[in-house]
Amino acid sequence: MVGALSPRADSQATPGGGANAAEAAGRRAGRLAAIAGAAERLRPWLIEQRRDFHRHPELSNREERTARVVAEQLRAAGLEEVRTGVAKHGVVALLRGARPGAVVAARADLDALPIQETLDVPYKSLNPGVKHACGHDVHTAVQLGVARVLSQMRDRIPGTVKFLFQPAEEGAPLGEDGGAAYMIAQGALADPQPGAIFGLHVAPDLDVGQIGYSLGPALASADRFLVTIRGRMSHGAWPQDGIDAIVVAAECIGALQTLRSRRIDTREPFVLSIGKIQGGTRSNIIADEVTLDGTVRTHSEAVRAQVKELMREVLDGVTAAHGARFTLDYRDGNPVTFNPPELVQATLPALRQVVGQAQVIERKPVMGAEDFAFYQQVVPGFFYFLGVRNTAKGITAMIHTAEFDVDEECLVVGVQAMANVLLDYLERAAASP
Ligand SMILES: [Zn+2]
Numbered sequence: 018m019v020g021a022l023s024p025r026a027d028s029q030a031t032p033g034g035g036a037n038a039a040e041a042a043g044r045r046a047g048r049l050a051a052i053a054g055a056a057e058r059l060r061p062w063l064i065e066q067r068r069d070f071h072r073h074p075e076l077s078n079r080e081e082r083t084a085r086v087v088a089e090q091l092r093a094a095g096l097e098e099v100r101t102g103v104a105k106h107g108v109v110a111l112l113r114g115a116r117p118g119a120v121v122a123a124r125a126d127l128d129a130l131p132i133q134e135t136l137d138v139p140y141k142s143l144n145p146g147v148k149h150a151c152g153h154d155v156h157t158a159v160q161l162g163v164a165r166v167l168s169q170m171r172d173r174i175p176g177t178v179k180f181l182f183q184p185a186e187e188g189a190p191l192g193e194d195g196g197a198a199y200m201i202a203q204g205a206l207a208d209p210q211p212g213a214i215f216g217l218h219v220a221p222d223l224d225v226g227q228i229g230y231s232l233g234p235a236l237a238s239a240d241r242f243l244v245t246i247r248g249r250m251s252h253g254a255w256p257q258d259g260i261d262a263i264v265v266a267a268e269c270i271g272a273l274q275t276l277r278s279r280r281i282d283t284r285e286p287f288v289l290s291i292g293k294i295q296g297g298t299r300s301n302i303i304a305d306e307v308t309l310d311g312t313v314r315t316h317s318e319a320v321r322a323q324v325k326e327l328m329r330e331v332l333d334g335v336t337a338a339h340g341a342r343f344t345l346d347y348r349d350g351n352p353v354t355f356n357p358p359e360l361v362q363a364t365l366p367a368l369r370q371v372v373g374q375a376q377v378i379e380r381k382p383v384m385g386a387e388d389f390a391f392y393q394q395v396v397p398g399f400f401y402f403l404g405v406r407n408t409a410k411g412i413t414a415m416i417h418t419a420e421f422d423v424d425e426e427c428l429v430v431g432v433q434a435m436a437n438v439l440l441d442y443l444e445r446a447a448a449s450p
Pocket residue numbers: 151187416417
């Protein structure tokens with residue numbers, strides 16, 4: 018199923034190409050054979066790396082040890098240009114091929130989550146209350162593996178591979194800069210600027226050995242909003258003397274849900290959730306203030322902008338009807354993770370070559386979010402999913418849960434997939450005039 022990959026030429030490559038196409042197909046088969054063999058030999062090392070990161074998870078913007086290990090491993094893999102301390106604990110490294118050519122980037126994220134590990138596994142988290150529950154240990158180990166594999170193949174690499182190891186994907190602590198936007202601000206995509214960037218994420222809804230992708234939107238924009246509704250306090254028995262912020266808030270909550278049902282195009286994915294409300298002091302006092310704390314998610318920047326405007330319109334109307342006032346603190350989060358269709362189509366053959374045509378699965382976009390989207394605003398980027406589920410072994414838990422785990426077979430697949438994608442990109446760039 019997984020791992021034992023016999024290299025095969027890309028079956029889609031031949032029509033009408035003659036000798037050049039045959040040559041290209043031969044080159045691709047040779048490339049995959051080299052990558053598959055090197056990744057296979059790394060299997061025990063990859064498992065060891067992933068387990069080491071899993072045992073020592075670190076929260077967003079606190080990835081000191083992880084970053085140190087990453088930098089050490091990159092240097093051990095023979096990469097000379099390793100820049101540390103980017104966006105706090107980020108690492109950016111260059112691997113220069115033996116031949117000149119294009120620049121391509123890959124991104125892995127380093128941080129873990131504030132979740133207590135409950136699994137009884139030999140690689141159980143040693144850091145109480147912190148766990149790699151989003152698979153970033155896998156992403157980091159895979160990317161170190163890709164650096165190793167490609168470092169051994171320098172002779173045949175036409176161009177440069179830039180590796181981004183990024184902190185704080187899950188969001189920096191309040192008041193701190195962090196994540197992809199901070200990496201970009203600190204020059205991670207400059208000097209040299211890549212022609213494209215690739216990233217992967219573990220997917221517990223795909224079997225190990227499968228790769229998933231979406232064309233166009235893959236993940237949602239995710240913004241946070243804080244609404245404060247202000248009324249006027251009075252005795253609970255004299256409500257006519259006050260303005261009840263709780264009653265106004267209740268109407269606002271209902272009215273905001275009508276954005277989904279009555280205002281936004283029904284064909285456009287959109288979620289507005291209020292996860293927290295707070296207000297009032299006591300049973301017999303009319304509340305003068307209520308706060309609503311929520312999230313807005315969309316698959317389109319146009320819908321995102323429209324929602325922002327409509328929220329204000331609804332809150333304005335509802336509060337005015339009651340003589341109340343409001344403030345809306347709308348905080349932009351991650352943009353839409355958008356995979357440009359041309360880049361996806363050009364990349365799919367390289368993924369199919371690794372796991373087989375039937376194992377590369379197009380799937381519907383989801384309402385989760387990723388700060389990989391920030392890189393895609395600077396250069397074309399493709400974010401795809403690596404299957405980690407193994408029902409027979411009982412590995413089925415969702416990410417961001419205490420039970421989350423992966424089938425470690427995904428490590429070799431991940432290295433083969435990403436190494437093949439990056440090298441394929443550089444070879445295609447070298448072949449096109
Ligand atoms: Zn996550």
